Amino acid sequence: MPLTSVLLLSMALFCIGVFGVLSRRNAIGILLGVELMANAVNINLVAFSRFQGGVVGQVFAVFAIALTVAEVVVGLALVILLYRSRKDVRVDEANALSG
Amino acid sequence: MIVLPPLVWALLALFCPLLAAIFIGLFARYSGRFSSWLSLAAVLTSLGAAITLLRAQLARPERFLEETVRWLPQGGETLAELGIRLDGTSITMLVVVTAVATLVQVFSLEYMQEESSHAFGRYFGYHSLFVFSMNLLVLAPNLLQLFLGWELVGLTSYLLIGFYWRKPSAARAAVKAFWMTKLADMGLVLGLVVLFTHSGGFSWTATLTPEVATWVSGLLFLAVMGKSAQFPLHVWLPDAMEGPTPVSALLHAATMVAAGVYLIVRTFPLFEQAPDTLTVMTYLGAFTALFAAVIAVVQTDIKKVLAYSTCSQLGYMIAALGAGSVMAGYFHLTTHACFKALLFLGAGAVIHAVHSNELSKMGGLSRSMKLTTVTFVIGALALAGVPGLAGFFSKDLILETLYEKRLWVPLGLLLAAAGLTAFYMGRVVLLAFFGEPRSRAAEHAHDGDAAMSAPLIALAVATVGVGYAASRFAALIGASYAFHVGPVGVLGTALGLGGLALAYMVYGSGAVRLESFALLAPVGRLARSGGVDRAWQYGFRRIALGIAAAVGFIDRYVIDGFMNFLGWGTIVLARRLRRLQTGNVSDYVLAVVVGTIALVAWGLYG
Numbered sequence: 001m002p003l004t005s006v007l008l009l010s011m012a013l014f015c016i017g018v019f020g021v022l023s024r025r026n027a028i029g030i031l032l033g034v035e036l037m038a039n040a041v042n043i044n045l046v047a048f049s050r051f052q053g054g055v056v057g058q059v060f061a062v063f064a065i066a067l068t069v070a071e072v073v074v075g076l077a078l079v080i081l082l083y084r085s086r087k088d089v090r091v092d093e094a095n096a097l098s099g
Numbered sequence: 100m101i102v103l104p105p106l107v108w109a110l111l112a113l114f115c116p117l118l119a120a121i122f123i124g125l126f127a128r129y130s131g132r133f134s135s136w137l138s139l140a141a142v143l144t145s146l147g148a149a150i151t152l153l154r155a156q157l158a159r160p161e162r163f164l165e166e167t168v169r170w171l172p173q174g175g176e177t178l179a180e181l182g183i184r185l186d187g188t189s190i191t192m193l194v195v196v197t198a199v200a201t202l203v204q205v206f207s208l209e210y211m212q213e214e215s216s217h218a219f220g221r222y223f224g225y226h227s228l229f230v231f232s233m234n235l236l237v238l239a240p241n242l243l244q245l246f247l248g249w250e251l252v253g254l255t256s257y258l259l260i261g262f263y264w265r266k267p268s269a270a271r272a273a274v275k276a277f278w279m280t281k282l283a284d285m286g287l288v289l290g291l292v293v294l295f296t297h298s299g300g301f302s303w304t305a306t307l308t309p310e311v312a313t314w315v316s317g318l319l320f321l322a323v324m325g326k327s328a329q330f331p332l333h334v335w336l337p338d339a340m341e342g343p344t345p346v347s348a349l350l351h352a353a354t355m356v357a358a359g360v361y362l363i364v365r366t367f368p369l370f371e372q373a374p375d376t377l378t379v380m381t382y383l384g385a386f387t388a389l390f391a392a393v394i395a396v397v398q399t400d401i402k403k404v405l406a407y408s409t410c411s412q413l414g415y416m417i418a419a420l421g422a423g424s425v426m427a428g429y430f431h432l433t434t435h436a437c438f439k440a441l442l443f444l445g446a447g448a449v450i451h452a453v454h455s456n457e458l459s460k461m462g463g464l465s466r467s468m469k470l471t472t473v474t475f476v477i478g479a480l481a482l483a484g485v486p487g488l489a490g491f492f493s494k495d496l497i498l499e500t501l502y503e504k505r506l507w508v509p510l511g512l513l514l515a516a517a518g519l520t521a522f523y524m525g526r527v528v529l530l531a532f533f534g535e536p537r538s539r540a541a542e543h544a545h546d547g548d549a550a551m552s553a554p555l556i557a558l559a560v561a562t563v564g565v566g567y568a569a570s571r572f573a574a575l576i577g578a579s580y581a582f583h584v585g586p587v588g589v590l591g592t593a594l595g596l597g598g599l600a601l602a603y604m605v606y607g608s609g610a611v612r613l614e615s616f617a618l619l620a621p622v623g624r625l626a627r628s629g630g631v632d633r634a635w636q637y638g639f640r641r642i643a644l645g646i647a648a649a650v651g652f653i654d655r656y657v658i659d660g661f662m663n664f665l666g667w668g669t670i671v672l673a674r675r676l677r678r679l680q681t682g683n684v685s686d687y688v689l690a691v692v693v694g695t696i697a698l699v700a701w702g703l704y705g
Binding site for chain 1: 685688
């Protein structure tokens with residue numbers, strides 16, 4: 001399997017993530033999109049690591065996964081707070097910062 | 100007799116009133132009695148110091164003393180100096196100022212007693228400030244310090260004219276006086292600038308080229324016209340009569356308006372270098388003397404008569420100085436200070452008793468106000484130039500001076516003014532003090548108590564006596580004087596007596612009826628019309644307010660317009676830009692994505 005195929009896969013995954021973030025109104029959906037984008041990056045790290053030799057990229061990917069978990073925790077905490085204050089998790093309703 | 104150096108006396112005379120003014124202003128003004136005693140103590144100290152200095156000067160008239168301190172040091176150089184100059188000229192004026200100020204303050208103790216304690220204190224605070232300002236002017240060793248005093252007396256004049264500030268007419272009169280004199284003072288400022296540019300200092304002994312001398316003296320004379328109420332800048336002085344009458348006596352008759360004459364006396368070395376300015380002075384002074392005398396004849400307000408009379412007499416002084424005689428002009432200043440202060444205080448006593456300024460409310464006061472009548476008549480006769488009284492000697496000297504210089508036109512004007520002066524003073528005396536009382540208040544009038552009577556007596560004595568001090572006065576200012584009977588003096592005196600006689604025939608015995616002056620009716624209408632006043636008003640409205648409107652337009656529409664445009668543009672732009680901030684997270688994310696793609700594209704292909 002050539003590198004290009006893997007990169008195309010990760011690009012597709014990233015674009016799906018971006019699309020999810022942009023199109024979803026549900027905060028949890030957005031979080032899912034963000035996760036897809038993060039994992040597209042992880043695929044890139046692993047792929048380059050595999051095709052160029054060495055393990056630094058893979059180690060880095062493990063770190064990134066751990067970090068992503070922490071980020072999801074923060075994100076979900078925000079979603080819970082949002083729900084508590086507005087009884088709703090649709091982000092287009094939470095537009096109090098509108099100019 | 101305490102022996103102190105002259106400088107210490109001069110500093111005492113200068114700073115005691117200032118300390119009193121500061122103390123009254125800061126602490127004592129709510130206690131009227133205390134303020135008045137403080138002010139009186141200060142001015143008495145000044146008077147004592149002035150008299151001590153005068154006695155020393157009389158012993159050695161040619162001595163002079165100048166002590167200065169550096170002011171406004173600029174690098175190693177000194178831009179100007181402040182200090183004290185003591186010589187015959189300044190000491191004489193110092194005595195005149197402090198003496199009249201003392202008497203006026205004593206008079207005010209009773210005249211102003213019905214004022215509230217607060218107003219009483221304020222009044223005496225202003226008086227102390229005035230004495231300091233005037234002494235600062237009088238003792239100035241150079242023109243810059245004289246200018247400081249000049250502006251300070253202008254300020255106190257404003258404050259005292261507007262003393263009854265609740266009265267709109269008084270407030271207007273104060274502003275008018277301030278405005279007119281400031282307009283004239285531009286001449287003093289510009290004169291100082293020209294003098295400094297060409298001589299590098301503010302000394303009045305500088306030698307200038309004829310052209311520069313004409314400029315400097317002409318500009319200084321402009322300021323004098325304002326301060327000493329010369330035509331056409333005289334219009335503020337009659338209005339200044341809105342102030343309390345003792346103030347009119349001190350500021351607007353005896354001392355402050357004479358500051359203009361004093362300025363010329365002091366800076367005569369400059370004026371001497373400019374014959375053109377002297378000529379203008381002679382003619383303008385003589386014209387003012389006659390012009391104001393004509394107006395004085397038709398006034399119905401006793402203070403207004405005296406105010407126009409002051410304009411007229413200042414015209415005499417200016418004319419005399421223009422003819423080159425410091426002695427004549429300065430001596431007339433001194434005698435005038437005595438008898439005009441006397442007349443104003445006498446008028447004050449009458450107003451205090453009758454509660455009106457109008458001659459039509461007076462009449463017959465000689466029965467009940469004996470002391471006031473006697474002293475007022477002495478003042479009036481002195482002003483009319485009756486032989487033996489102070490005004491006679493100085494007026495005679497002025498007429499003689501013009502006669503010697505063969506200045507026929509000004510001499511003619513002054514002679515006519517002399518006759519009119521006697522006439523209008525006779526009119527005032529007869530209308531106010533003789534005949535039948537024309538109001539209930541006039542029937543029940545009575546002399547003032549000691550505080551009002553003593554100054555009248557003192558000034559009456561001075562009015563009788565000061566004329567005989569002419570030769571000592573001349574020695575003090577380095578001139579010479581010898582009384583002699585000349586044809587023009589006889590003519591002037593005859594005109595004066597004739598004027599008095601005519602006034603008696605019109606207003607006393609009724610031998611000549613007013614209707615027989617029908618030919619002169621147009622002159623009377625002109626004199627009553629206040630044409631000069633209206634011309635100034637027109638000028639003020641059209642020119643000053645026109646310039647103000649133009650400046651206002653530029654400020655409002657050009658300068659403010661630009662600033663408002665900036666503000667308006669910012670607001671409009673912000674209204675557009677705020678739409679970007681939707682509050683919707685997806686929009687922000689979209690912006691981030693588009694931005695990232697754009698950055699990457701720029702990095703790859705840019």
